[in-house]
Amino acid sequence: MTEVLDTANAIGRPIKRKEDARLLHGQTNWTDNIQLPGTVHMAILRSPVAHANITKLDISGALKRPNVVAAFGAEELGDLNGSVPCVWPVTDDIVMPDFPALAKGKVHHMGDCVAVVLATDATSAVDALEAIDVEYDVLPAVIDMEKAIAPGSTIVHEDKGTNTCYVYNLGGGYDEVAAKADVIVKRRFINQRLIPAFMEPRSVVAAPMGMSDEITVWSSTQIPHILRVLLALVTGVPENNLRIIAPDVGGGFGGKLQIYREEILVTQLARKLGKPVKWTETRSEDMVASHHGRDQIQDIELAATKDGKMLGLKVTLLADMGAYLQIITPGTPLLGMFMYPGIYKMDAYDFTCTGVFTNKTPTDAYRGAGRPEATYAIERIVDELANELGMEPMELRRKNWITHEEFPYTTVAGLTYDTGNYEAATAKALEMFDYDGLRAEQKQRRESGDPVQLGIGISTFTEMCGLAPSRTLGALKYVAGGWEHCTVRLLPTGKVEVITGTSPHGQGHETAWSQIASSILGVPVEDIEVIHGDTGRAPYGMDTYGSRSLAVGGQAIKAASERLVDKARVIAAHQLECSPSDLEFVEGVFSVKGDAEKSQPLGAVAFEAFTAHNLPDGVEPTLSAEATIDPQDFSYPHGTHLAAMEVDTETGKVTLRKYVCVDDIGIQVNPMIVEGQVHGGLAQGIAQAMYEGASYDEDGLLQTASLADYLIPSSMDLPSFITGSTVTPSTTHPLGTKGVGEAGAIASTPAIINGIVDALRPLGVNEMAMPASPMTVWKTIQAAKGGAA
Amino acid sequence: MQHISVTVDGMEYNAEVEPRTLLVHWLRNGIGKVGTVVGCDTSNCGACTVLLDGRSVKSCSVLAVQANGSEVTTIQGLADGNEWHPVQTAFKECHGLQCGYCTPGMVLAAVDLLGENPNPSEAEIREGLEGNLCRCTGYHNIVKSVAYAAELMGGGSK
Known part of the structure; x- marks a missing residue:
């Protein structure tokens, strides 16, 4: 040794x-900086509608435009039109529709690729798109998941005959424990659709290198190695002839954990034309064509005794796949499957997830990928149980969480958490937050009838990190190792x-x-x-x-x-x-x-x-x-997050006054980088609670298709954060580390919403939709008051 | 095509540009100043911010022809030889960047902010950087960086 x-x-x-x-x-060396001699630039004609048959597609007009080298629809592209792969068929009977890089006769979401033009400069390529003659026979759009799986719905992929992608079950025994429960709290949470919106738009350059048969592909990707295998399988280029380079990459957050249709098109067209091909998306393209995240309807039941002992949890999910399955679209909600019980001990857990096709941009991993959704559900419903029982919400958590002496602990979902110390992280967070002082202020404001009420939001979370033991992935039908x-x-x-x-x-x-x-x-x-x-x-x-x-x-x-x-x-x-x-x-x-x-x-x-x-x-x-x-097991970072929320009950304006978190991510290699990761995660989780949401109209058109409409928080929308840590080393990871990239994003969303609801409890508010915009908050207050919203 | 003469990072460039060409596209594709980047198409993100005659502008919101006769400073021309600009130093010291894509714009917006207000409060820093989006840092360390830069430049944060 x-x-x-x-x-x-x-x-x-x-x-x-x-x-x-x-x-x-x-x-820097962003992909879009790469300028190879003789490069042709690709521009994409995208579907302006959500669901339609393409009744006419004539690209010949584009070919007559200046500087245009070539143009392709699906017909012209022929066999080079590869199918975008999904590597996580979660059940044996999963429905997997074809996902051609260029749509074949039908478009399934706004932003679907219809045709491409290649020109000697990017501007000419974009200009020539308007010369493509295309006609659509617009079909009804499938937008609402519940309607999508109801009888008589329009079907997104008619050849499949159903909008149900899969049904996945885990656990059992909930009904038995629920029968013995004194209290059952039921809630429906909407975990809204988000857009990763990494700052660097995607970009791809593919070039035959002239020496040997190598094709080099530069891509703004998180996964050059996985991309190499999948591009080889999709395009037929021998894997040994493909070199993938992820140069400087400007953020990803899961959004670049993907093999995108544009990567397939650029690679195939570089082969066909025998010269470098380049494509860089505009932000507006990114919003409709890069995958989205979250988008679940969560029906949650928590059964407990009257003195606050949790007995069982039932989770029934509808998860929006969007129009197609991308790399791990079906598996993403299941990454949360094991985390719904959170840090709590209970006797039974029932989980069902139904994946649903709609005419929207495909969903896939976004920072946390399944685990933020799970954490939101459990931490929200624990607060609702506390309210129902008249218990202090932190006391209820203490009563049910795994104590530090009990590790390693196998949860009702079947994971074995190696270590943790929820007591220590919580004690530190409470002190840093001045929990008692803020509770006293809250009481005083309630008593004085202050129009600006104070709420305290709690989130005591854990997550599974360090993906992943390869055998476990195999058992879950994921087709690669970890x-x-x-x-x-x-x-x-x-x-x-x-x-x-x-x-x-x-x-x-x-x-x-x-x-x-x-x-x-x-x-x-x-x-x-x-x-x-x-x-x-x-x-x-x-x-x-x-x-x-x-x-x-x-x-x-x-x-x-x-x-x-x-x-x-x-x-x-x-x-x-x-x-x-x-x-x-x-x-x-x-x-x-x-x-x-x-x-x-x-x-x-x-x-x-x-x-x-x-x-x-x-x-x-x-x-x-x-x-x-190959890792021995997952790792289990945890932490206690506390948010002080001020809510103006007259206007609905919400202010995040103070945010304290104590994260236990085990051994820290570089505490400065750790803090930075926590800050960024917090910003994204808080953004889900307060600002962001991708919204579609009834025709399936994305209403938040630019940064002017999709509210990424600015420096004015967030406070400085107060962060701390405890160190309980992982015992299954030799460095004692656990991982920190997603912690902030996973923990913070329920802390914010719990804080807003806590502020408004005296008004009879027990739920709050996300994002909690002033209008949403105001309407919720009015509804609780019984007034017309 | 229209003739322009623009000094960029201390060097004079003469070029023929289409009147519709955005300054950022000319910087990137015309003269290879690829340190300046594009993050959106609605003037929201500020990643393309440069200094135009000493004041910060989003170079996607200026036509190249409008810069005719002006001086442009990009992130590539901010340092004085090997001597980093204090804002650059402060961003490194305070971990004010992660992926670095918003950084060129963020740094130049901060330079302008500190030129206008050498002694900004946290609220003033946040207000001054509102037009520049960052997806990595939650702004926490960016705000710290700008306050520290103010100190380095002899002002100091309130």
Whole structure:
């Protein structure tokens, strides 16, 4: 066993990011920056309607426009028109409609691709779209999920004969415990549709490289490795001839965890035309064509005794798939399936999810992916139970949560949480928040009839991170694994390459991964180069999503670094003429125990390994090591989030006055980056509660199709946050880490809504739709008062 | 086509542009200033913000021909040689960026804000950056960065 060095101790330090110098000087390599000689630019004619038969499509007009090189509809594209794949057929009888990159005779959502034009410059390509002659026979749009699965509904994919994609069941026994319950609280929550809206619009460049048969595809993606496999399968390009590069990627949040139709089209057309093809979406295209998130109707029942002991939970979901199944569309709601019981002990759990097709943009993973929905439902209904029982909501939680002595604990949903300390995180959060003081102020405001009422919102959450043990994924019918790879190379000059399969897009992997390797190799952080996001340079990987990069990828970096030290130790022992076990390794230097004069730094070992003049028998030249690690289990970050909400009962205006969170994500590699991840997650979760919602009209037209209509919060819409942490290391992850990318987004939404409802309880308000805009809040208050809204 | 002469990051460029060409498109596609980026098509996000004669503008809302005879500073010309602008330094020190896509616009908007108000309060910083969207940071560390930049520049946050 290799000693892990305390002396290098790069783990746990808030080191400033290596990435920033480039990003702060505009020395970036966004996909749209790539300008290859001879590039042709693609523009897409998209469906302006939700559901229609294409009765006429004539592209010939576009071909006559200046600078146009080619144009294609589905007919012209023929066999090159690949189907967008779904890799998570969640049930044996799941309905999987064909999803051609270019629509074949029928469009199924606003933004569906109808035809493409390629021109020598992007402007000419866009201009020529208007010369395409297209006619639609518009059909009724399927918008409402309940209507979609009712008899007589228009069917989105007629050949399938149903709008039900799948029905998934888990658990059982709820009815039995409910029969014994004193109280059953039932609620319907609408977890509205959201748009990821990463700041960098998607962009793809594909180029035949002229040497060998390689096609290089640059894409603004979170998943270059998975994209390579899937593009090979869809396009027929041999996988070995495809190189995928994710250069600088400007945010993803799940929205770039995808193989998009545009990636297929650009790749196929580069092959067909034999020259580089480029496409960059406009924001308006992004809003209708990049996948959306959430969109569930949640019917929740919580059964309990009159003294507040939870007995069982029943979850019945309708999950909007949208018009097609993308990479993990059907599985996304099921990522939440295990999390509905949250941190609570109970005896029974029934879960049913029905996936439903509608004429809307497909849904898929968005920051948290299933787990924010689950956390929202459980944390909202726990507050409703507390209200029903007349109990203090935190007391009810305490009474039911898993205590720190009870870990590892197998939940009613079947997961085994390895560690946690909900008491510690909560105690810290309550103190930082001044919970008692704010409750006193709330009481005073209620008594004085203040028009601005104060509410306190609680969210005590956990999540499953670190996707994922491959066998578990297999059991859930996901068609890939959840391992991660790392190769560590010590170069002859003493510099280090850490080659990772994770693919960052803002998370600071170059800095944090250097810290992990530094802590083991004793090499300074600045001498370590992290290589990622290029299947040519980092051939193995499962990429970045699901708070997995540190939890899984970090393990691979640790293991590979330790293996490298093991090999170096054998070489150093040979050089120093001692047994490997006689050597200690401190701050990058091997020295003979008890004789520190006899020593060799790791860099010198690397040079010996390079020259190979004097290696022990049986030891191969060069100094590198690799590790591919399948995680033992998920990790379970948790935390306590508290929101002080001021609600103007006369206008409906809601102000987030104070937000405190204490997250336990285990060991922190770089606390500065951790805090940043929490802040960003909070912003997105708060945005779901207060600001964002994709809305469609009855014809299926997206009403929030630009950043002028879809309300991403600005600096004026959010406060500064008060963040803290407790550290309960994961026992199933060797670095003790758990993952932090999604925590803020998962925890914050119910904290906000619970706070608003808490403020308005005296007015008889027990529910609040999201986003809680002033109009929504005002109408809810009026309805509770019995007045006309 | 119309002739324009624009000084960008200290170098004078002469070009023929279509009258409809947006300044940001000319910067990116005309002269390769790809540090300036496009994030939307409705002038909401501010990612394309540059300094035009010292004041911040969204370069998607200005025609290239309107910049004729002007001086433009992009994120690529903000540093003085190897010397970082204090706003750049502050964003690194305070972790005011994650993916970095909004950063060019955010930094230049902050430079203008601090030029106008060297001593801004948190509320004034938030108001001053309202036109620049960030999806990664929740603005928390951006606000801290601008306050710290004010300090570095001799003003200091209220």
